Amino acid sequence: MSHHKPIGSHQPTVAYEGHKDVVSSVTFSPDSKSIASASWDKTIRIWDTHSSAPIGEPLKGHADLIYSASYSPLGDVVASGSRDHTIRLWDAATGQQIGEPLKGHTGAVNSVAFSPNGNSIATGSEDKTIRLWDVAKRNQTSKPFKGPTSCVRSLAFSPDGTHITSGTIDAAVCVWNVERGVMVIGPLTGHAYSAESVIFSLDGSRIISGSSDKSLILWDGRSGKIIGKPYEGHTDVVSRHR
Numbered sequence: 715m716s717h718h719k720p721i722g723s724h725q726p727t728v729a730y731e732g733h734k735d736v737v738s739s740v741t742f743s744p745d746s747k748s749i750a751s752a753s754w755d756k757t758i759r760i761w762d763t764h765s766s767a768p769i770g771e772p773l774k775g776h777a778d779l780i781y782s783a784s785y786s787p788l789g790d791v792v793a794s795g796s797r798d799h800t801i802r803l804w805d806a807a808t809g810q811q812i813g814e815p816l817k818g819h820t821g822a823v824n825s826v827a828f829s830p831n832g833n834s835i836a837t838g839s840e841d842k843t844i845r846l847w848d849v850a851k852r853n854q855t856s857k858p859f860k861g862p863t864s865c866v867r868s869l870a871f872s873p874d875g876t877h878i879t880s881g882t883i884d885a886a887v888c889v890w891n892v893e894r895g896v897m898v899i900g901p902l903t904g905h906a907y908s909a910e911s912v913i914f915s916l917d918g919s920r921i922i923s924g925s926s927d928k929s930l931i932l933w934d935g936r937s938g939k940i941i942g943k944p945y946e947g948h949t950d951v952v953s954r955h956r
Contacts, residue, residue, distance in 0.1 A: 729765045732759055736887060743806070745790040745896055747768040750792045750806070758794055760806065766806065770809045775802055779930055782825045789831040793851070795823030801837055801847065804855045825868045829892075830875040838866030838880055859890050861897045868911045872907035872935070873920045877919050879935075881909025887923050904931045 735754035742749055745907040748769060749761040758780060759774035778797035785792055791812065792804045800815035801823055822838030828835055834855060835847045843858035844866055865883040872878070877898070878890045886901035887909050907926035914921055914935060930945040 725729075728886055730761050730766060732768055732772075733757070735779075738780060741783055741785050741792075742894075743785050743791055744787060745824065748787060748789075748806070748863075750783045752780040752794055754779040756780060758792060758804065759785055760792070760809065761897060765944075767923070772805050773809050774809070775811050776800070777897065781822060784826045784828055784835075785826045786849075787830060792830075793826045793827040795833050795837055795839075797822040799823065799839075801826060801835065803849070803890050813852055815954075816852060818845055818858075819843070821865070827870050827878075829871050830873060834875075836871060836878055837926055840865045842866065844869060844880060846880065846892070846895075856895050856900050859897070861888060861890075863888060869915045872914045873916060874918060877914075877918075879912045879914060881912040881923055881925075883908045885909055887912060887921065887931075889892065889921070889935070889938070899936075902920075902933060902940075904944070905938050916953050935937040 719822050727941040733753040733755050737751050739752040747763055751759050756776050757774055759772050760769040762769050776796040776798050779797045780794050780856050780882050790806055794802050799819045800817055802815050803812040806810055823837050823839050825838040837845050842864055843860055845858050846855045848855045861937050863882040863886045866880050867883055868881040870879055876892055880888050885907055887906040888897050888900035891898045905925040905927050907922045908954040909925050909955050911924040924930050928948045932941040
């Protein structure tokens with residue numbers, strides 16, 4: 715069910731309702747015609763942004779809470795990561811699961827992201843690793859990325875697909891070289907608590923991170939230096955901006 719509200723200052727225009735527990739992640743399709751939402755109720759739902767109605771039945775398959783969902787660049791596939799340690803791929807049009815779950819992580823999968831060309835998926839986990847997966851072959855393309863940091867809470871590709879930025883539960887922000895699988899910047903410190911969300915600017919020159927310390931920090935994507943002062947004003951955790 716959805717409720718439409720008049721457009722106005724600080725007023726939502728539509729409320730999408732249907733999940734039975736916390737909605738942990740939302741993502742627009744590339745054409746902005748649909749939204750995928752992941753929930754602790756172990757389902758993913760696809761919503762039509764024009765009618766605000768759910769498209770089809772909830773996507774079911776995960777055995778535990780779902781923490782993250784991401785559309786492929788073409789919008790035909792949705793990837794999800796769960797506390798059940800797996801990643802699942804879904805046909806965005808039919809809602810059917812594509813093949814078997816991707817397995818390898820030994821902890822909850824907190825974040826999933828498609829590469830800009832759609833050929834790979836990066837996943838971040840409580841097992842302190844980042845893993846890369848070949849979408850077509852459905853296998854890992856390299857050894858897990860490991861660094862001097864803890865549980866990976868968030869990650870994102872650079873616009874050109876050559877780097878990944880990650881945020882960890884110990885408040886660190888890192889930048890990784892995708893081809894070499896090594897950390898090239900960081901761990902960057904500035905947050906007081908967990909870096910719950912990270913993303914590159916459209917030109918790849920900046921990184922913004924959101925944290926449990928209620929702030930956002932803007933970083934130089936090449937030097938790792940903090941730009942200006944932290945953005946403060948939220949009264950609780952800053953998470954999952956995309």
